[in-house]
Amino acid sequence: MTHSQLEEAIVKFIINNPLFKCSDLYISSDDKNGNPELIAYVNNKQKQCRPDVIAHNFWGDKFQIYGEAKSSNDFQSNNPEAKARHSKQVDVMLNALKVKRVKYKYLIYACDIDFRNDIELLINQKKLLFDAKDVNIIIIDQLNNSELFQ
Amino acid sequence: MNRELKELDINIIDPDPDNPRIVESLKTFNIEPNRENILNVLRNAPGGDGPGITELEKSIIATHGILDPIIVCPEGDRYLCIEGNTRLSIYNKNLERYPDISFWQTIPALIYKDIDDPMLEMIRLGAHFVGKKEWSLYAKGAYISNMIKNNAKTFPEIVEVIGGTPSKLEGLLTAYDDFNQYFAPLFAGTNEAEGGRANEKEMSKFVNANTGSISAALETYITDEHPKAKFAKWIKQGKIESAADDVRKIPTVLSNDISREAFLSDKNLKIKDALKLIPRDINVGDIKLSEADISRLADELKLKIGETTIEELKNLDSENLDSLLMLNLDLNQFLDHIDTD
Numbered sequence: 001m002t003h004s005q006l007e008e009a010i011v012k013f014i015i016n017n018p019l020f021k022c023s024d025l026y027i028s029s030d031d032k033n034g035n036p037e038l039i040a041y042v043n044n045k046q047k048q049c050r051p052d053v054i055a056h057n058f059w060g061d062k063f064q065i066y067g068e069a070k071s072s073n074d075f076q077s078n079n080p081e082a083k084a085r086h087s088k089q090v091d092v093m094l095n096a097l098k099v100k101r102v103k104y105k106y107l108i109y110a111c112d113i114d115f116r117n118d119i120e121l122l123i124n125q126k127k128l129l130f131d132a133k134d135v136n137i138i139i140i141d142q143l144n145n146s147e148l149f150q
Numbered sequence: 151m152n153r154e155l156k157e158l159d160i161n162i163i164d165p166d167p168d169n170p171r172i173v174e175s176l177k178t179f180n181i182e183p184n185r186e187n188i189l190n191v192l193r194n195a196p197g198g199d200g201p202g203i204t205e206l207e208k209s210i211i212a213t214h215g216i217l218d219p220i221i222v223c224p225e226g227d228r229y230l231c232i233e234g235n236t237r238l239s240i241y242n243k244n245l246e247r248y249p250d251i252s253f254w255q256t257i258p259a260l261i262y263k264d265i266d267d268p269m270l271e272m273i274r275l276g277a278h279f280v281g282k283k284e285w286s287l288y289a290k291g292a293y294i295s296n297m298i299k300n301n302a303k304t305f306p307e308i309v310e311v312i313g314g315t316p317s318k319l320e321g322l323l324t325a326y327d328d329f330n331q332y333f334a335p336l337f338a339g340t341n342e343a344e345g346g347r348a349n350e351k352e353m354s355k356f357v358n359a360n361t362g363s364i365s366a367a368l369e370t371y372i373t374d375e376h377p378k379a380k381f382a383k384w385i386k387q388g389k390i391e392s393a394a395d396d397v398r399k400i401p402t403v404l405s406n407d408i409s410r411e412a413f414l415s416d417k418n419l420k421i422k423d424a425l426k427l428i429p430r431d432i433n434v435g436d437i438k439l440s441e442a443d444i445s446r447l448a449d450e451l452k453l454k455i456g457e458t459t460i461e462e463l464k465n466l467d468s469e470n471l472d473s474l475l476m477l478n479l480d481l482n483q484f485l486d487h488i489d490t491d
Contacts, residue, residue: 024298026305028316036317039362041370044405046363058323059299099369101376
């Protein structure tokens, strides 16, 4: 599964999900639109990353979503540099979501099944560390779901 | 004046070799000014103040053709394009790429017959110097917001027509919403003497406040009420005077404990004055520049630039300006290498 396919799966997941169905849905994928940098204060220091998918609505009960695709090429957990980069990405997205004044917050990861547990563990540890308890985590690993992956 | 509106076959329209957008390139690179070369150069010429060529192309596709006809005048059995050369080059490129699609074969054109040179110059001037009056930021926000709320168009459909990136339109729509939700109510029930109505020109401050580091600082450090409600009050109180110079100071002021505390507690303290309260490291004078670490140098440079107005930056002498530009280039190159995510 390539990074682009996983990124596209996040977009499809959001668009097809009844939770996020609304006429004012803003959705932008890095592959297609080149997303802007996301900046957050992590332990009082400015950090940044570029999420693969950004989505939110404008009116009513507001939600905010950041999505990240991790292919097996991206996620070489034995490589310390890659590990540090992924760790920083999670830090930034969680801290950005934590301070958002919206009703629902989601961090969505799409990954190969082999890395699901590693990714889930990393995110949950960070959630505890930053006390980001109102951030919902969704991990997409249904590689056989033809609605998401073709 | 003898005018006629017609759908013309694009193969019988020649681009204007005197188009100011390309004259210099043709001369500099010694390019023969034939039809094909001119159209090629036009496709790579800078867009001036208007949208880029990619945005224009996307918009033409989304609206199923150009909204304004190009202007041409007859030259024998062909036509010369006086106005709309870039649009002609887009049609030509797409016809080359998709020869079977009839959409790109003809273009709406206003044909000026019996036109003399002075009139031709007037048309060029009118088109490129006066142009159309763009809507204000507030008017654009209002129009788009109503379209989406009335289900006339979805957000992605509007992006396609307007061109550009979705994040640009997102910033505009969010700013329009913030303005109406948090700024306009501050003026409800007041008369002119008490401050009048919310000035729509202030919307540019809300647009700037939606950019990465500024919205992150507002969301992180304003905890007692909605950050944009607080931001709106600062504008009304005159604490944030300039959209360009003052709004960008917010992250520096809010991330420092001393300036933040002073700025948030004193309703008369302007952001530019709060910035001056940030203590400079008293030892910095004793450290050689070459021995200071990168974070200290970066913090100092950030403060220095924060204290400088856009006007002063524009008037920097060439040595200082070149140094800043080179630093920007070097940093971008360096950062590209260390983190592609």
